[in-house]
Amino acid sequence: MSLADLQSWLMSEGVSEDIAALTKLTARSDLCNLAAETETIDPDNIDWQRLILAGSILARSERRFDQEAALRIAVAAISLVDDTKIRDAGAVLLDKLSNFRAVTLGVSRGLILGDLDGRLGVSLRLESQRREMDRSVLVETTGHWLEVNEFQQQFWTGASAATWLSASAPTASGKTFLVLQWLVDQMGSGGANVAIYLAPTRALVSEIETNLEVLLKGTKGIAVSSLPLRTKFDATKADGSRLILVLTQERMHLLANVLGADFLIDLLIVDEAHKIGDDGRGVILQDAIERATRLNSQIKVIFISPATQNPGELLTDAPAHAKTVAVDSDAPTVLQNLILAAPVKGKPRRWMLNVRQGGADIEIGTLELSSTPSSFAKRLAFVAAAATGERGGTLVYANGAAESEDIADLISQLQPDNDLKPIDPELAALAELARKGIHPSFRLAPLVERGVAFHFGNMPSLLRLEIERLFRLGKIRFLVCTSTLVEGVNLSCRTIVVRGPRKGQGNPMEPHDFWNLAGRAGRWGDEFQGNIICLDPQDQDAWPKGVPLRARYPIRRESDAVLDAGDTLVTFLKARADSKPSEIENSGEFEQVGAYLLTTYLRLGSIAKAEFAKRHDPDLIQSLDAVLATIAKGIEIAPELAGRHSGVSPIGMQRLLETFRLYQGEPDNLLPVEVASDDSYDRFVTIMRRINSSLFPAFEPDSRATVYALIVYQWLKGRSLADIIRRNIAWHDKVGRKYTLPSIIRDTMALVEQIARFRAPKYLSAYMDVLHLYYVEIEREDLIDDGLDIGTQLEFGVSSRTLISLMELGLSRMTAVALYEKIARDDLDQGQAKKWVEDRTDQLEGMDLPVIIVRELRERLLADGDPVSPDEGRV
Amino acid sequence: MGVKKPVSYGDLHFGTQTEARAFLNAMLNKYDIGDKVSASDAVILTAALALHPEAEDKIGVGIKDFSVRSADFGSKCFWVNRNDGTTDKFSHKACV
Numbered sequence: 011m012s013l014a015d016l017q018s019w020l021m022s023e024g025v026s027e028d029i030a031a032l033t034k035l036t037a038r039s040d041l042c043n044l045a046a047e048t049e050t051i052d053p054d055n056i057d058w059q060r061l062i063l064a065g066s067i068l069a070r071s072e073r074r075f076d077q078e079a080a081l082r083i084a085v086a087a088i089s090l091v092d093d094t095k096i097r098d099a100g101a102v103l104l105d106k107l108s109n110f111r112a113v114t115l116g117v118s119r120g121l122i123l124g125d126l127d128g129r130l131g132v133s134l135r136l137e138s139q140r141r142e143m144d145r146s147v148l149v150e151t152t153g154h155w156l157e158v159n160e161f162q163q164q165f166w167t168g169a170s171a172a173t174w175l176s177a178s179a180p181t182a183s184g185k186t187f188l189v190l191q192w193l194v195d196q197m198g199s200g201g202a203n204v205a206i207y208l209a210p211t212r213a214l215v216s217e218i219e220t221n222l223e224v225l226l227k228g229t230k231g232i233a234v235s236s237l238p239l240r241t242k243f244d245a246t247k248a249d250g251s252r253l254i255l256v257l258t259q260e261r262m263h264l265l266a267n268v269l270g271a272d273f274l275i276d277l278l279i280v281d282e283a284h285k286i287g288d289d290g291r292g293v294i295l296q297d298a299i300e301r302a303t304r305l306n307s308q309i310k311v312i313f314i315s316p317a318t319q320n321p322g323e324l325l326t327d328a329p330a331h332a333k334t335v336a337v338d339s340d341a342p343t344v345l346q347n348l349i350l351a352a353p354v355k356g357k358p359r360r361w362m363l364n365v366r367q368g369g370a371d372i373e374i375g376t377l378e379l380s381s382t383p384s385s386f387a388k389r390l391a392f393v394a395a396a397a398t399g400e401r402g403g404t405l406v407y408a409n410g411a412a413e414s415e416d417i418a419d420l421i422s423q424l425q426p427d428n429d430l431k432p433i434d435p436e437l438a439a440l441a442e443l444a445r446k447g448i449h450p451s452f453r454l455a456p457l458v459e460r461g462v463a464f465h466f467g468n469m470p471s472l473l474r475l476e477i478e479r480l481f482r483l484g485k486i487r488f489l490v491c492t493s494t495l496v497e498g499v500n501l502s503c504r505t506i507v508v509r510g511p512r513k514g515q516g517n518p519m520e521p522h523d524f525w526n527l528a529g530r531a532g533r534w535g536d537e538f539q540g541n542i543i544c545l546d547p548q549d550q551d552a553w554p555k556g557v558p559l560r561a562r563y564p565i566r567r568e569s570d571a572v573l574d575a576g577d578t579l580v581t582f583l584k585a586r587a588d589s590k591p592s593e594i595e596n597s598g599e600f601e602q603v604g605a606y607l608l609t610t611y612l613r614l615g616s617i618a619k620a621e622f623a624k625r626h627d628p629d630l631i632q633s634l635d636a637v638l639a640t641i642a643k644g645i646e647i648a649p650e651l652a653g654r655h656s657g658v659s660p661i662g663m664q665r666l667l668e669t670f671r672l673y674q675g676e677p678d679n680l681l682p683v684e685v686a687s688d689d690s691y692d693r694f695v696t697i698m699r700r701i702n703s704s705l706f707p708a709f710e711p712d713s714r715a716t717v718y719a720l721i722v723y724q725w726l727k728g729r730s731l732a733d734i735i736r737r738n739i740a741w742h743d744k745v746g747r748k749y750t751l752p753s754i755i756r757d758t759m760a761l762v763e764q765i766a767r768f769r770a771p772k773y774l775s776a777y778m779d780v781l782h783l784y785y786v787e788i789e790r791e792d793l794i795d796d797g798l799d800i801g802t803q804l805e806f807g808v809s810s811r812t813l814i815s816l817m818e819l820g821l822s823r824m825t826a827v828a829l830y831e832k833i834a835r836d837d838l839d840q841g842q843a844k845k846w847v848e849d850r851t852d853q854l855e856g857m858d859l860p861v862i863i864v865r866e867l868r869e870r871l872l873a874d875g876d877p878v879s880p881d882e883g884r885v
Numbered sequence: 886m887g888v889k890k891p892v893s894y895g896d897l898h899f900g901t902q903t904e905a906r907a908f909l910n911a912m913l914n915k916y917d918i919g920d921k922v923s924a925s926d927a928v929i930l931t932a933a934l935a936l937h938p939e940a941e942d943k944i945g946v947g948i949k950d951f952s953v954r955s956a957d958f959g960s961k962c963f964w965v966n967r968n969d970g971t972t973d974k975f976s977h978k979a980c981v
Contacts, residue, residue: 679920688964688972692954693919716955 042399151198238265292568344532345539402487403504510552521558775801
């Protein structure tokens with residue numbers, strides 16, 4: 011019998027019943043409000059020696075299922091019985107699984123006595139020490155050895171040796187922690203001077219930037235920035251320091267536009283790299299990576315993705331000379347119990363729980379709810395509250411922002427009445443920020459005072475990061491989240507409660523998306539196990555295809571997926587050249603990739619020369635080339651100009667140029683007007699309508715352009731979100747339009763994020779570039795202003811020099827705007843803005859600014875604050 | 886039938902108020918909202934605004950230039966921008 015045969019036999023027969031018993035015991039130990047059982051398993055009657063032996067055999071397996079069983083045995087051994095020898099054996103098994111964080115956790119909880127090595131026999135001790143040496147990597151800048159798991163070690167060794175590396179591992183494998191450690195080490199040891207960390211969401215940008223600042227505290231000569239501005243870049247060059255830029259793909263394009271030939275970088279890290287497959291923004295990410303590698307032939311590229319099937323796919327476009335390495339790990343670090351919860355027939359307050367393991371369901375008991383759940387929202391809320399009890403660490407997944415608020419409200423009503431207890435100061439500060447920064451009646455405020463919160467994508471980053479931090483710390487015990495969390499926020503939890511999860515416009519989640527969410531259950535180093543509680547698993551409406559089996563994400567570029575549409579794409583391109591985009595089928599689906607293909611054609615003269623061509627049928631490439639050649643004949647937009655605006659079609663840019671040529675009025679009326687002017691708002695309306703008819707219908711219908719222009723105008727004016735919301739409410743009151751407060755708050759936040767910060771920068775930037783081209787053509791270069799690019803102004807919602815300086819100093823927009831309300835001058839440079847704050851160090855608390863804003867000011871601008879890591883509280 | 890009243894904006898002469906209004910209307914429609922009125926049109930508008938019943942209030946400290954901006958119910962109209970930075974809309978139909 012081979013080792014693999016033995017492992018298979020153990021799982022199918024040898025210890026399968028024991029594992030089921032351990033699963034029941036361990037899962038029960040982690041849940042509250044379970045009904046007492048008449049028949050129980052006594053852990054002392056388990057044959058631990060036999061199980062530990064089986065565990066050490068299974069630990070040598072490559073299969074995740076086997077490793078999970080070994081981990082289950084180890085965790086059960088250290089937590090279920092009070093026998094030091096069995097617990098020590100469990101600890102050794104954890105060590106064999108390279109799960110050093112679980113050993114440390116066991117020691118800190120008093121489950122494993124200290125000096126484990128001292129109690130081991132000579133051979134076990136030697137073996138353990140050898141493993142420790144094998145599983146350590148040298149941090150060059152400090153000279154310290156860092157203990158790592160197998161994935162982390164493969165990453166560290168591979169990243170140092172390869173030029174292109176793609177690594178994938180499950181959510182709780184310590185990926186981000188290690189990548190940031192490695193990045194800082196690279197920068198410190200001279201491996202790179204300028205690095206770009208591409209994070210495909212603004213939420214992740216803020217998180218990574220903050221984490222890096224904590225890691226680099228006290229380190230001189232390495233700066234971190236998330237602003238696509240020249241200043242930091244030039245400062246780095248001038249004083250020989252190093253720079254890490256944390257950017258979304260759109261911001262990277264903005265930076266490359268500003269820097270031109272100076273866009274020189276040594277290292278590119280692409281986090282959440284599987285998002286290269288996202289509709290609409292995937293191709294922008296691909297384009298950003300290609301742009302960076304085209305302009306920097308010696309660049310090192312690192313891709314990171316969570317639990318993907320094929321990380322090597324991202325290496326297929328590496329240049330021939332590049333040394334490529336794929337690191338693919340699927341090893342579990344914490345136990346994850348997939349729990350199916352369904353009400354007992356006729357007893358809606360009693361819910362039967364089963365753990366699904368392999369193909370079998372193991373009954374673990376009955377959960378007792380405090381009230382009868384009469385709606386789906388109540389089911390989620392009541393099950394979450396009952397299963398979690400007082401401990402917290404629970405995420406509830408809601409299908410949409412409005413639902414997340416309702417569920418959070420229900421959960422808060424089930425919390426013990428703490429009216430007599432003082433509210434935790436950090437929760438009180440968060441509530442204050444919600445009231446002052448959003449609206450005095452924002453629903454979040456009273457909820458966080460009770461340790462419950464909701465979380466969705468359009469919230470300002472300062473608020474969202476603080477919610478995440480307090481959730482990690484355990485002060486927020488329940489967090490009701492939306493798909494933002496699946497879209498790239500590094501947040502793990504103890505328990506996830508979910509019912510019929512949807513992504514986007516009501517589509518049931520694909521298995522890999524579901525497991526991207528579910529994979530967050532179990533915080534490695536903080537807990538031994540995590541629970542994913544799926545409600546109503548038999549309900550066809552909730553789970554049309556049942557609760558998904560574990561699946562890893564297939565990496566597939568958006569461009570490849572669209573190219574596979576074949577003739578439909580060819581038809582689209584022909585139509586795009588001849589008709590208005592609003593009249594074309596598949597316009598939304600193909601527009602970005604269509605733009606990418608045409609830009610590539612303009613640059614290379616044939617898409618057959620592009621790297622992606624090798625992945626597709628040569629006949630298709632040929633027919634696309636033929637269509638693109640016809641289109642290109644009518645395009646006067648240079649490839650360099652087209653390349654500056656990823657996702658914007660050169661066809662649209664050409665039409666816009668022609669619109670300018672036909673314009674009969676004064677040429678300066680084509681420019682946006684600065685927001686101080688009374689014409690500004692109306693000019694934006696006209697420009698947006700011009701963009702709709704010529705470039706792309708980004709602000710359609712035309713009647714909505716007035717709302718969009720107003721948001722853009724207010725945002726650029728540097729108004730606070732609270733102010734914009736207040737004005738929106740006042741307008742509704744004035745014209746007698748009905749609204750509900752929660753929805754108007756959410757809608758305003760969505761307009762800011764989706765229009766002012768996403769669509770407007772993208773299309774207004776392209777508009778300005780084409781306009782400049784036109785001004786050169788009519789010899790009116792005098793109208794071209796070389797100030798801050800409108801795209802950057804819009805991304806950050808700033809137009810005054812003082813506001814830009816405050817954000818360049820590292821403040822969030824929320825803090826910068828709040829402070830700007832106190833500053834008289836609008837032309838302060840960075841030094842003057844910093845001095846303004848330094849001169850008022852003792853007065854900050856008296857300025858009626860929210861505590862969290864004052865804290866950020868002190869951390870970022872004054873030396874007296876210690877940065878607060880989003881990871882604070884974690885091991 | 887009312888009496889036909891001739892209207893003059895500087896050197897521009899119109900036989901009736903209707904013709905004068907139509908001329909200003911055509912001028913307004915040349916512009917998109919948010920546009921600055923051209924220097925040559927501004928000369929005419931300055932003369933026209935002097936005929937507005939509230940001319941003194943509308944002109945205030947003096948005219949800097951004119952804009953076309955949105956008015957109520959999705960329409961547009963001329964706005965006078967004064968030297969002191971204030972601005973006010975006016976109906977060109979009243980400038981006869």
